[in-house]
Structures are given as C-alpha cells and as structure tokens.
Amino acid sequence: MSASSISIIRLRSQFVKEVLSVLRDPRSIMVVFAPPILQLLVFAFAATLEVRNVDVAVYNQDSGRWSRELVQRLDSAHFITHVRRADSQQQLHELIDRGEVIAALSIPVDFSRMIAAGESGRAQVLVDGRRSNSGQITVSYLSTIAADVGAEVVPDAQAPTPVVVRHWFNPNLTYRWFIVPGLTGILALFSALLITSLSIARERELGTFDQLLVSPTSTPEIIISKSLPALAIGTALGIFMVGAGVFLFDIPFTGSFALLLAGLMLFILSVVGIGLMISAVSMTQQQAILGAFAIGVPAVLMSGFATPVENMPLVLQWLAQAIPLTHFLVIVEGSFLKAMPAGDILARLWPLVVIALATLSTATVFVRGRLQ
Numbered sequence: 001m002s003a004s005s006i007s008i009i010r011l012r013s014q015f016v017k018e019v020l021s022v023l024r025d026p027r028s029i030m031v032v033f034a035p036p037i038l039q040l041l042v043f044a045f046a047a048t049l050e051v052r053n054v055d056v057a058v059y060n061q062d063s064g065r066w067s068r069e070l071v072q073r074l075d076s077a078h079f080i081t082h083v084r085r086a087d088s089q090q091q092l093h094e095l096i097d098r099g100e101v102i103a104a105l106s107i108p109v110d111f112s113r114m115i116a117a118g119e120s121g122r123a124q125v126l127v128d129g130r131r132s133n134s135g136q137i138t139v140s141y142l143s144t145i146a147a148d149v150g151a152e153v154v155p156d157a158q159a160p161t162p163v164v165v166r167h168w169f170n171p172n173l174t175y176r177w178f179i180v181p182g183l184t185g186i187l188a189l190f191s192a193l194l195i196t197s198l199s200i201a202r203e204r205e206l207g208t209f210d211q212l213l214v215s216p217t218s219t220p221e222i223i224i225s226k227s228l229p230a231l232a233i234g235t236a237l238g239i240f241m242v243g244a245g246v247f248l249f250d251i252p253f254t255g256s257f258a259l260l261l262a263g264l265m266l267f268i269l270s271v272v273g274i275g276l277m278i279s280a281v282s283m284t285q286q287q288a289i290l291g292a293f294a295i296g297v298p299a300v301l302m303s304g305f306a307t308p309v310e311n312m313p314l315v316l317q318w319l320a321q322a323i324p325l326t327h328f329l330v331i332v333e334g335s336f337l338k339a340m341p342a343g344d345i346l347a348r349l350w351p352l353v354v355i356a357l358a359t360l361s362t363a364t365v366f367v368r369g370r371l372q
Contacts, residue, residue, distance in 0.1 A: 014225030064112020196275025273359025
C-alpha cells in the first residue's frame with residue numbers, strides 16, 4: 001500500500017508541477033495557446049480556394065460586337081477587380097511577367113466575323129503559371145463567361161442535356177467547412193507536440209533535471225506525468241476548436257462526439273510519444289521547438305490535408321499511414337460532415353492505438369537512456 005500510495009503521490013506531484021510549469025512560463029503560453037487560436041481564426045476566414053479580387057488583361061484586336069460583349073462581361077465579373085487594356089501582345093506578356101495580372105485574354109482581329117459567319121470564335125488565354133491553382137480557377141471562370149456569350153450568340157441552338165451536379169456533405173462547397181475540421185487536427189498536433197517537446201528540455205535549462213535523476217521517480221512515472229498535462233491541454237484545445245467550428249463557423253456536426261473524443265485522445269497520445277522523444281534528445285528549449293516543427297510540418301504535408309494521400313508515390317502512401325494526423329483527419333472530417341459510421345471510425349482508431357503504443361514505448365527508452 002505504501003509503495004502504491006507513494007507512486008500515486010509522486011504522479012500527482014509531477015502532474016501538478018508540469019501543468020504549473022506550462023502555465024507559469026510566458027514562452028510556453030505564447031507557443032502553445034496563442035498560435036492555435038489565432039491560426040484557427042486567420043485560416044478559417046482567410047484560407048479559401050475561391051478566386052476574388054484579381055486583375056486580368058485584355059488585348060482586343062477586334063472592334064466587332066461580340067468582342068465588345070465579351071470584354072463588357074469581364075468588366076462586370078464579380079471576381080475581377082480591374083480589366084487592364086493592352087495595346088500589344090508584348091504588353092500582355094509584360095503584365096504577366098511583372099505579376100500585375102493573373103491571366104490575359106488575347107482576342108484576334110477576326111473574332112466577331114468568325115462568330116457572325118456561324119463559326120467558332122477563338123481567343124487565347126495566357127495564365128501566370130507561378131500561381132497555378134488560382135490561374136486554373138480563373139481560366140474556369142473565364143470559360144464560363146465565354147460560354148454565356150456563346151449561348152447569347154446562338155440562342156435557338158439545341159443545347160445539350162445538362163448534367164445535374166449535387167455536392168454531397170457540402171452542398172454549397174463552402175471551403176470553411178473543409179478547412180476548419182482539418183485545422184482542429186493540425187493545431188492539436190502542434191500544441192501537444194510543443195508541450196511535450198519542451199518538458200524535459202525546460203528542466204535541463206532550469207537545472208531541475210538533475211533533481212529528477214536523484215529522485216525515486218521511475219521512468220514510467222516520468223512518462224505518465226509528462227504525458228497527462230499534454231493530453232489534458234491538447235484535448236481541451238481540440239474540444240474548443242470543435243466547438244468553435246460548430247458554434248462560431250456554423251459547420252454541421254453530424255457524427256458521434258464520443259467517438260471523436262476517443263479519436264482525439266488517442267491521436268494526442270500518439271503525438272505525445274513523438275514529443276517526448278524530441279525532448280529527450282534536445283538540450284535546450286530552442287532545439288526542442290525546432291525539432292517539433294521539423295517533425296510536424298512534414299507530417300502535415302503528408303497527412304492528406306494539403307493533397308490527397310492517394311496522389312503521393314506509393315512509398316509516401318505507406319509512410320503516411322504511420323502519421324497519426326493521417327487517421328485523425330479522416331475521423332474529424334467524417335464526424336463533422338459525413339455522419340461517419342462507428343465501424344469506419346473504429347477502423348481508424350486501431351492504427352492510432354498501435355502508433356501510440358509504439359511512440360510511447362520508444363519515448364520510454366529514450367528517457368531511460370537520459371536518466372542513466
């Protein structure tokens with residue numbers, strides 16, 4: 001009973017010490033708490049795949065009706081701020097080279113005549129390939145405007161049977177509905193990673209790590225005491241961000257909160273093991289922060305948030321399965337929009353269990369090596 005009681009007392013003391021060390025350290029507060037909240041607000045409002053407020057250039061060599069109609073449609077397009085008139089093809093190229101326009105439209109001299117003759121009028125679009133995503137979307141918008149002009153040219157033509165498009169889970173293609181659930185996982189990842197990566201490194205800088213070496217605290221007790229604060233704070237931040245998605249950004253939550261919470265806690269435990277490994281090999285807090293970002297940034301890029309995992313080379317697809325964020329993103333996005341069945345969520349939970357056991361076991365070995 002005595003050994004068990006002392007063990008529980010040590011765990012509680014270590015837990016309280018870790019929580020207070022995070023809350024009392026201004027650097028920890030700035031690194032752990034401020035960025036997730038600011039990034040959630042900034043990315044949720046600023047990040048979008050829509051193209052707005054862009055400039056395009058037009059070189060109109062034709063003075064006919066349909067070229068003027070096309071240019072007028074561009075002037076009134078909601079996504080275009082300003083239509084720049086060019087006097088030559090060379091000027092179009094210069095405008096794109098200097099980054100002043102994202103796309104340029106060159107209308108040939110026989111554009112209206114070809115349309116009046118019943119033939120297809122052709123115009124050339126030049127796109128700034130340095131902004132490939134925005135450029136492709138802009139071309140899509142310009143094609144829609146050209147199609148509207150074409151429908152006005154031949155109003156009585158037999159139109160093809162339209163394709164009825166329905167967007168499941170996100171009817172209006174609201175980009176915020178996609179990015180906020182993903183940010184929940186990403187910001188929880190960095191919060192838990194930074195808390196744990198700073199824990200042992202902080203003790204080295206403060207000189208309390210030597211006291212830990214001569215104390216009766218065992219390695220498992222150290223791992224547990226340093227994992228619980230990150231688990232508690234990371235879970236609280238994750239719940240806060242889920243609540244912000246539902247109540248602040250009006251994103252529908254259609255899944256099981258209990259299963260999402262289980263996935264969140266397993267996800268954070270997986271990240272905690274990685275953070276403790278970083279902290280065990282770091283001599284200073286600066287090294288720990290650099291190590292956390294060196295691991296966290298590639299993990300985000302390979303998790304499927306920025307690009308589908310299926311689009312990656314086969315080797316990277318296998319490696320992505322070892323990243324906790326890969327599985328949690330599926331869970332959180334499915335819980336928000338998809339009403340993901342329990343069986344599908346459980347299929348993503350067991351990899352998190354395996355990853356958590358592997359990372360925490362490895363972290364125990366790393367910490368034990370530092371204690372010897």
